[in-house]
Amino acid sequence: MSVSRESMTQWCNTLLAGRAAAPTLELVDYLADVPRLDTLSDIPSGTAVAIRGDVDAKPGDKVGEGDIRLRSMVETLKFGIERGWKQIVFGHIGRKPEGSLSKVASRLGELLGQEVTLVSDWINEETDSITDAARDQIAAAKPGSVLVLENTRRYEIERVLWNATPDDVPALADRLTHFTNEFAEKIARVYVHEALSAGSLDTSSTIIPAAMDHVAMGLYEASEFDGPMRKCLATQLVVFSGLKIDKLDDLDAMIGRGSIECVFAAGSLAMALKKAIGEIDGKPCCLGVAEDPAHSDKPYFIPAERVVQAKRMVTEGRAKGIKFEVPVDSVIEDGSVVDELQPGQQQFDIGPKSSKLFETQVGEFIATHPDGGVAFHNGVFGMFEDPRFESGTKNFIPQLQRMTEAGIDVYVGGGEGGKALELYGKPDWVTHVFTAGGTVLNALGSEPVPYLVALRLAAKG
Numbered sequence: 001m002s003v004s005r006e007s008m009t010q011w012c013n014t015l016l017a018g019r020a021a022a023p024t025l026e027l028v029d030y031l032a033d034v035p036r037l038d039t040l041s042d043i044p045s046g047t048a049v050a051i052r053g054d055v056d057a058k059p060g061d062k063v064g065e066g067d068i069r070l071r072s073m074v075e076t077l078k079f080g081i082e083r084g085w086k087q088i089v090f091g092h093i094g095r096k097p098e099g100s101l102s103k104v105a106s107r108l109g110e111l112l113g114q115e116v117t118l119v120s121d122w123i124n125e126e127t128d129s130i131t132d133a134a135r136d137q138i139a140a141a142k143p144g145s146v147l148v149l150e151n152t153r154r155y156e157i158e159r160v161l162w163n164a165t166p167d168d169v170p171a172l173a174d175r176l177t178h179f180t181n182e183f184a185e186k187i188a189r190v191y192v193h194e195a196l197s198a199g200s201l202d203t204s205s206t207i208i209p210a211a212m213d214h215v216a217m218g219l220y221e222a223s224e225f226d227g228p229m230r231k232c233l234a235t236q237l238v239v240f241s242g243l244k245i246d247k248l249d250d251l252d253a254m255i256g257r258g259s260i261e262c263v264f265a266a267g268s269l270a271m272a273l274k275k276a277i278g279e280i281d282g283k284p285c286c287l288g289v290a291e292d293p294a295h296s297d298k299p300y301f302i303p304a305e306r307v308v309q310a311k312r313m314v315t316e317g318r319a320k321g322i323k324f325e326v327p328v329d330s331v332i333e334d335g336s337v338v339d340e341l342q343p344g345q346q347q348f349d350i351g352p353k354s355s356k357l358f359e360t361q362v363g364e365f366i367a368t369h370p371d372g373g374v375a376f377h378n379g380v381f382g383m384f385e386d387p388r389f390e391s392g393t394k395n396f397i398p399q400l401q402r403m404t405e406a407g408i409d410v411y412v413g414g415g416e417g418g419k420a421l422e423l424y425g426k427p428d429w430v431t432h433v434f435t436a437g438g439t440v441l442n443a444l445g446s447e448p449v450p451y452l453v454a455l456r457l458a459a460k461g
């Protein structure tokens with residue numbers, strides 16, 4: 001199947017519109033429409049199958065070190081090897097274009113017990129065409145072989161939708177149509193998405209499916225969505241933090257789903273909610289530089305409209321009985337602790353009184369859920385990479401273990417929250433840790449996961 005410029009234009013517009021393109025569709029609807037790997041069981045031996053893989057990993061010296069995302073692909077790759085498919089794994093490593101997948105290819109070889117070849121130069125940047133050398137290498141590969149294409153983000157075509165708006169689509173449509181059809185003609189016409197964490201608008205995960213004859217989700221990805229992710233849709237306690245204020249939209253959407261009883265917030269989300277609660281309760285508070293217009297270009301800045309949004313969330317939430325717990329003290333730039341931020345001060349972590357408050361509230365959550373419940377934890381409470389600002393995050397991780405031991409199902413989003421669990425706790429302190437950060441927030445939050453939108457579009461024809 002080749003894709004026309006017209007359908008590529010429509011495809012891009014749907015992706016860029018996100019939820020607005022299909023406001024009534026929920027995660028479960030996307031999952032219902034995306035084919036699973038078993039639908040490809042009859043694809044014959046020798047067929048080239050593109051695997052958009054979770055290759056953004058830093059394998060250490062030994063198997064098991066830094067390769068959890070690569071291990072997540074093994075079952076799917078073995079499924080293809082058993083059927084004699086020629087599997088072409090591709091994807092990105094890091095944000096910058098320089099990264100190489102050479103170590104990833106060797107670790108995949110170790111995990112699969114067979115040679116995995118790296119195809120180094122596979123796109124001609126000037127023409128957005130697949131190089132003849134890459135095409136010939138794939139064509140000559142034996143049934144059952146696995147190849148890895150070098151980092152997709154080396155090539156501009158992978159990144160063209162990152163900051164695009166619908167106005168950019170007319171200028172991009174020809175390039176994307178050409179590249180996608182080249183990919184289908186010279187690499188593969190069957191596509192498997194086995195990259196749970198690939199949550200950005202990368203061409204490899206959101207556009208290539210447009211020209212595929214068949215698409216499916218990989219085994220791991222499907223099991224993560226069908227199992228833990230669905231469980232998290234019914235979370236009662238959400239612990240949410242981090243620097244990006246747009247996560248407030250995700251929290252808003254999660255609350256809208258109706259199961260949440262209690263919200264613990266830290267970081268930027270807490271700043272917006274704290275300001276809102278202060279205004280609602282007639283006890284206004286200062287957010288320091290986070291509300292100073294001179295800092296409006298900084299990542300920690302809270303625009304006034306976010307406080308308006310937070311006020312609505314708190315008012316509506318409280319009316320439904322939802323409790324919002326926000327920090328009652330802060331660690332500021334010089335490492336000291338203050339109860340109230342003053343103009344000019346910046347919050348870098350929650351203070352000890354806030355840690356105590358969260359601990360008490362965890363106790364209350366446990367006491368009110370004697371038959372179990374679900375908690376979802378995401379993000380970090382402060383700039384934990386700096387030891388002066390790690391205590392808030394470090395103090396809370398044992399609370400996750402406490403909940404698990406009390407029979408609560410505890411889920412941790414990947415990204416920084418997952419890193420904090422690795423640093424200050426152990427994986428078995430919680431029910432499940434996701435190998436993705438952004439994707440989990442999209443899946444549970446306000447916007448659909450871009451690759452699920454693409455896989456659904458491809459499946460629906």
Ligand SMILES: Nc1ncnc2c1ncn2[C@@H]1O[C@H](COP(=O)(O)OP(=O)(O)O)[C@@H](O)[C@H]1O
Binds near residue numbers: 266379380383417
């Ligand atoms: N006051 C703060 N609260 C929370 N995180 C902060 C703060 N200041 C800086 N950070 C940093 O922001 C990053 C986490 O923010 P964010 O990108 O929103 O989360 P994630 O990466 O989990 O999606 C971490 O690197 C953290 O150190």
Ligand SMILES: O=C(OP(=O)(O)O)[C@H](O)COP(=O)(O)O
Binds near residue numbers: 056198199200414438
């Ligand atoms: O590490 C990743 O995601 P995560 O930090 O959201 O877990 C993925 O490789 C996505 O990377 P991106 O956010 O650069 O698109």
